[in-house]
Amino acid sequence: MSSGIEEVPHLLLLLLLSPLVAAAFFYFFFVIWCFQYQRKKTGRRRRLPPGNMGWPFLGETIPYLKPHSAMTVGDFMKEHVSRYGKIYRSNLFGERTIISADAGLNRFILQNEGRLFECSYPRSIGGILGKWSMLVLVGDMHRDMRTISLNFMSNARLRTHLLPEVEKHTLLVLSSWNNNSLVYAQEEAKKFTFNFMAKHIMSMDPGRPETEKLKKEYITFMKGVVSPPFNLPGTAYRKALQSRSSILKFIERKMEERVESSNGDRRKVEDDDLLGWVLKHSDLSNEQILDLILSLLFAGHETSSVAIALAIYFLQASSQALHHLREEHFRIAKRKKERGDETALCWDDYKQMDFTQCVINETLRLGNVVRFVHRKAIKDIRFGDYEIPSGWKVLPVFTSVHLDPSLYEEPQRFDPWRWQKGIRGCSSSSSSSSGSCFMPFGGGPRLCAGSELAKLEMAVFLHHLTLNYRWELAEADEPFVFPFVDFPKRLPIKLQPPPPPPPTTTTTSYFT
Numbered sequence: 001m002s003s004g005i006e007e008v009p010h011l012l013l014l015l016l017l018s019p020l021v022a023a024a025f026f027y028f029f030f031v032i033w034c035f036q037y038q039r040k041k042t043g044r045r046r047r048l049p050p051g052n053m054g055w056p057f058l059g060e061t062i063p064y065l066k067p068h069s070a071m072t073v074g075d076f077m078k079e080h081v082s083r084y085g086k087i088y089r090s091n092l093f094g095e096r097t098i099i100s101a102d103a104g105l106n107r108f109i110l111q112n113e114g115r116l117f118e119c120s121y122p123r124s125i126g127g128i129l130g131k132w133s134m135l136v137l138v139g140d141m142h143r144d145m146r147t148i149s150l151n152f153m154s155n156a157r158l159r160t161h162l163l164p165e166v167e168k169h170t171l172l173v174l175s176s177w178n179n180n181s182l183v184y185a186q187e188e189a190k191k192f193t194f195n196f197m198a199k200h201i202m203s204m205d206p207g208r209p210e211t212e213k214l215k216k217e218y219i220t221f222m223k224g225v226v227s228p229p230f231n232l233p234g235t236a237y238r239k240a241l242q243s244r245s246s247i248l249k250f251i252e253r254k255m256e257e258r259v260e261s262s263n264g265d266r267r268k269v270e271d272d273d274l275l276g277w278v279l280k281h282s283d284l285s286n287e288q289i290l291d292l293i294l295s296l297l298f299a300g301h302e303t304s305s306v307a308i309a310l311a312i313y314f315l316q317a318s319s320q321a322l323h324h325l326r327e328e329h330f331r332i333a334k335r336k337k338e339r340g341d342e343t344a345l346c347w348d349d350y351k352q353m354d355f356t357q358c359v360i361n362e363t364l365r366l367g368n369v370v371r372f373v374h375r376k377a378i379k380d381i382r383f384g385d386y387e388i389p390s391g392w393k394v395l396p397v398f399t400s401v402h403l404d405p406s407l408y409e410e411p412q413r414f415d416p417w418r419w420q421k422g423i424r425g426c427s428s429s430s431s432s433s434s435g436s437c438f439m440p441f442g443g444g445p446r447l448c449a450g451s452e453l454a455k456l457e458m459a460v461f462l463h464h465l466t467l468n469y470r471w472e473l474a475e476a477d478e479p480f481v482f483p484f485v486d487f488p489k490r491l492p493i494k495l496q497p498p499p500p501p502p503p504t505t506t507t508t509s510y511f512t
C-alpha cells in the first residue's frame with residue numbers, strides 16, 4: 001500500500017517531466033502527420049494510369065482485339081485514349097496491363113529492355129514457336145540468338161548474298177504473272193517471301209516437292225499462330241502444334257543429312273545458309289537450332305509479305321506516288337543501261353532508291369504491320385505522374401503514334417513525300433524525342449533483326465513491279481487487323497502492261 005507522503009515525489013517528477021512528455025507527444029504526432037502528408041503527396045504524384053479493368057479474367061480483351069481497318073487505331077483505342085489519355089490501364093489477355101499510345105513512353109519501354117521491362121509474349125506463343133524462340137527468350141540466351149541472326153543478316157551479307165537472292169525470287173514470282181490477268185497480290189507476296197526464306201535458311205529451291213510440302217505445313221502452322229490458343233481436337237491451334245512437330249522433324253532430318261555428309265563433324269558443314277551457319281559456328285543444341293529456324297521463318301515471312309501487299313494496295317490508290325516511284329525506277333534502269341550493265345541490281349542501284357524508301361516508310365507507318373509488342377514491368381517504375389507496378393503487362397502501341405494527328409499531318413493520307421520534309425512532332429526537344437514517332441521495327445535491344453532485309457525485299461520487289469506492270473484492284477479489298485494485318489480477299493489485282501517510259505529513258509524488262 002502507498003502513503004500520501006510517498007506520492008509527492010511522483011507528482012513532482014510528473015510535473016518536472018510534463019514538458020518532455022508534451023514534446024514527445026508533439027514529436028510523435030508530427031512524425032505521423034509527416035508520414036501521412038508524404039503518403040498523400042506521393043500517392044498524388046505516383047498513381048496508376050486511369051482506366052477500366054473490365055470483366056473478371058476476360059477484362060477488355062474481346063473489344064481490344066475486335067477487327068478493324070489497318071489504317072485506323074480501332075474503336076477501342078480511340079475511345080479509351082479520348083476518355084483516359086494516351087496512357088491507360090486495363091485487363092488484357094488475363095493480365096493487368098498498361099497500354100501506351102504515347103511516343104515517349106513507348107521509347108522508354110523499349111530502351112529499358114532487361115533493366116525495367118522484359119519481353120513477355122502470351123504463353124501460347126511460346127507453346128507454338130518453341131521455348132527457344134527469339135520472341136520469348138530473355139537475357140543472355142536472347143542476346144546469343146540475336147547475335148547469330150544479326151550476323152547472318154549483316155550488311156555485308158545483304159550486299160553480297162541476299163540482294164541477288166531477293167532479286168532472283170522477285171523475278172521468279174513476277175515473271176509468272178501475265179498482263180490482263182488477275183492475281184492475288186497477298187498470296188504472291190507470301191510466295192515470294194516464303195521461297196526466299198526457305199532458300200536463305202535451308203537452301204531449299206522453290207517448286208521442289210519438299211519445299212511445297214514444307215510450305216503446306218507452314219500454312220497450317222501459321223493459321224494456328226494467329227488463332228485462339230485452344231488445344232482441343234479439330235482447332236486451328238491443335239493442327240498448328242501438329243504441323244510444328246512435322247516441320248521440326250523435317251528441319252531435323254536436314255540437319256542430320258548435313259552433319260552426316262561432313263563425316264559427323266559440325267565444324268566441317270558448309271555455311272552458305274542459316275542452317276549450315278549455325279551448325280558450324282554455334283554450339284546451339286538441336287532443339288535450340290530448330291526453334292531459331294522456325295522463329296526466323298515466322299518473323300521473316302509473314303511481316304515482309306504483308307508489307308509488300310500493303311505497298312501494292314496504297315500505290316494503286318495513289319497515282320501520283322506511283323508515277324513518282326516509277327520515274328525513280330526508270331531512271332535507275334536507264335543508268336544501268338547507259339553503263340552497259342543490264343544484269344542484276346547492285347548495291348549502288350539500291351542506294352539510289354530514295355523515293356522508294358519514302359514509300360516504304362509511309363507504307364509501314366500507315367499499314368502498321370506490327371501494331372504493338374508485349375512487355376512486362378520487372379520493377380516498380382515511375383513514368384511522369386504514373387506508377388507502373390512490377391509484374392504488370394505493358395503494351396507499347398506503335399499504331400497510335402503512327403496515326404497521331406499531332407505528329408503526322410493528315411495521318412490517314414498515304415503521303416510518301418512527308419518523309420522528305422521531316423516529321424513535325426519528332427524534334428528532340430519534345431517529350432517524344434527523335435526516333436520515337438516511327439517504330440515499325442520496334443526499338444532498343446530487340447529492334448527487328450531483319451529490318452534492313454525487309455526494306456531490301458520491299459524495294460527490289462517494287463523496282464520490278466513498277467517497271468513491268470500497272471495494276472488496279474479487281475475487287476474492293478482493304479487491310480484489316482485480326483489482330484494480324486490481312487486482306488480478307490487476298491488483294492485481287494488486275495494487271496496491265498506498264499506505261500511507256502518517259503521519252504529520255506529506256507527500261508530493261510527482265511522477263512521478256
Ligand code: HEM
Pocket residue numbers: 119134135146149296297299300301303304307369370373374440441442443445446447448449450451453454
Ligand atoms: C516489314 C517487315 C517487318 C516488320 C514490320 C518487323 C517488325 C518487327 C518488330 C516490331 C519486332 C520487335 C518485336 C519485339 O520487340 O517484341 C521484330 C523483331 C524481329 N524480327 Fe522483324 N519485322 C519485319 C521483317 C523481318 C524479317 C524479314 C526478318 C528476318 C528474318 C525479321 C526478323 C526478326 C527477328 C529475328 C526479331 C526478334 C529480334 C529480337 O528479339 O532481338 N523481321 N520485327
